[in-house]
Amino acid sequence: MRLITNALLLAVVGISALGAEDLLLEKAKSYGLEPIPNDIDTLMSIINDKNDPISYPKIELGKKLYFDPRLSKSGLISCNTCHNLALGGADGVSAAIGHKWTINPHHLNSPTVFNSVFNQAQFWDGRSPHLADQAQGPIQADAEMAAPQKLVVDRVTSIPQYVEDFKKAYGANVKITFEKIASVIGVFERTLITPSPYDDFLNGNENALNSKEKAGLDLFMEKGCTACHNGIALGGTMQPFQVASQYKFASLGDFSGDENGMVKTPTLRNIAETAPYFHNGGIWELEEAIQEMGSIQLGIDISDKEAKSIAVFLGSLTGKKSQIIYPVLPPSTKNTPKPSAD
Ligand code: HEC
Ligand code: HEC
Known part of the structure; x- marks a missing residue:
């Protein structure tokens, strides 16, 4: 299906009219990757709740x-x-x-x-x-x-x-x-959303990612990560877990997913800031998490070099946090139920 989409695209637009960046961008979209919209109306239509x-x-x-x-x-x-x-x-x-x-x-x-x-x-x-x-x-x-x-x-x-x-x-x-x-x-x-260089790239600024990040993005797609890590969140949907082999820290805790063994795919946004990884926090290094994903979800070996490249791409998902002014909280009164340490 993806191959067909890409082939069609090339046929319609003509390869000579497209630079490598445009191709990567179109490929990312055809693999189901979506940016945080950069226009406020589209964004609001997604984040608002009637x-x-x-x-x-x-x-x-x-x-x-x-x-x-x-x-x-x-x-x-x-x-x-x-x-x-x-x-x-x-x-x-x-x-x-x-x-x-x-x-x-x-x-x-x-x-x-x-x-x-x-x-x-x-x-x-x-x-x-x-x-x-x-x-x-x-x-x-x-x-x-x-x-x-x-x-x-x-x-x-x-x-x-x-x-x-x-x-x-x-x-x-x-x-x-x-x-x-x-x-x-x-x-x-x-309102806690964090647009990143990756979003700028998907929104059309081809210089927003450097060549290493682009190579990592391409590898991320080629390896099949986007089968589950897609959409705006690069995750956020329920997916099968331990598809090809058992997670090496499966025995830490007793979590085994929902009644069908499905697990919510975590977002990969800001992943470089949120170690440790996996549902039980068993893995501390991002590159190790990437390699573990390769073996348990895809049944493939990801080399150290490849894991590094994908990690470089994932770094471009570190987004801009809106400035949060620490709120001054209103004082308790004599009627406020007291704290209890029990
Ligand atoms: C003691 C630590 C702790 C506190 C306090 C806590 N959380 Fe959590 N939060 C967790 C854990 C652990 C999970 C995952 C639990 C699970 O999946 O059963 C979670 C899950 C979530 C999720 C789901 C995110 C996702 O990707 O699935 C959201 C959103 C969230 N918490 C918001 C809140 C809010 C809002 C509060 C305050 C009202 C809060 N949490 C208080 C530990 C905490
Ligand atoms: C079949 C679906 C699927 C595929 C394919 C897949 N993942 Fe995952 N990914 C998941 C699920 C589900 C989890 C959560 C697993 C858990 O903690 O129980 C996860 C967790 C992760 C985590 C840890 C996130 C966190 O916050 O703890 C990283 C990093 C990750 N995946 C990267 C990748 C990379 C890179 C690839 C490609 C090599 C990939 N994944 C392929 C479904 C998938």
Whole structure:
């Protein structure tokens, strides 16, 4: 199919009219790679959610809640603890550590929140369809923030500035529910997107990637990585795992995918910033992760040199983070339920 597409393209456009860059660009598109759109209307049509449309007051409120550790039972853990926006949107440890220093019971690694809006499913087993729903999980999970819904609503509604912020975001009659708190955090997350040199290239600037990055991109496609790492996220869909052989750290933790053994393909955006890799954080070096992918997913050996080349390409997926001003959070009141270390 791909061969046909390329052949057709050459026939229609004429090879002499195309430079090598144009060919690589067309090839990337024919392999299903897509840029973050550089025009705001197209971008908004992808990241917006009609159930809770993006607005500035919501982004600001969602940002405060994202950074507010009072959404956790202990008063110490925020979303940013494990999805640190200064650390590529992840935490840099193999398995997440939450309430009372609990290690994730399945030894799961925290995925990055950057560009998670482009995922078609959230969580390693894809059990959540979108960000507004997803955010309800970690707040309540015993091994993460361990806060019952009522505690979270009581904390937020005891703080007059938050009540004001909700009115500004949703109108004077807003009812502050647990679902609304999660949803507005989701609105903030939908803005966490990071355009990169790779996007500039796919959007038509042929000088945005250097020759080594271009060679790595070509190899990435030739090896078959784009079978699963495609679309805007270069991932984000459910795919079979251990297609050709067993993952060498399969026994670390007990995760085995969804009920069909499928695993959410992680985005490769900002991958150079989010070691360790794989669902259980078993691999620390990017080149080793690339070689492991070759053997377990494609049944091929990727040489050290090839892995290096692909890693150079993956480096071009490190994107520009929007500047996030650390929010000053509104003070608790005498009615705010106290933190608890139990
Ligand atoms: C204790 C660490 C921890 C905290 C705190 C935490 N998370 Fe997570 N997050 C994780 C782990 C681990 C996963 C993967 C869990 C799974 O797949 O079952 C995850 C998954 C996610 C995902 C899915 C991303 C993807 O690519 O599948 C998003 C989005 C996310 N968290 C956002 C949040 C938000 C928003 C908060 C705050 C309300 C939060 N997280 C709090 C550790 C944490
Ligand atoms: C058949 C689908 C498929 C193919 C082909 C594939 N991958 Fe993956 N990739 C996945 C899945 C699924 C995961 C998550 C596996 C896990 O952690 O359980 C993953 C994980 C990764 C990771 C770790 C990401 C992270 O954040 O932990 C990297 C890096 C990666 N792949 C690169 C590649 C490269 C490079 C190729 C080509 C040599 C490739 N993949 C081919 C599906 C695929």
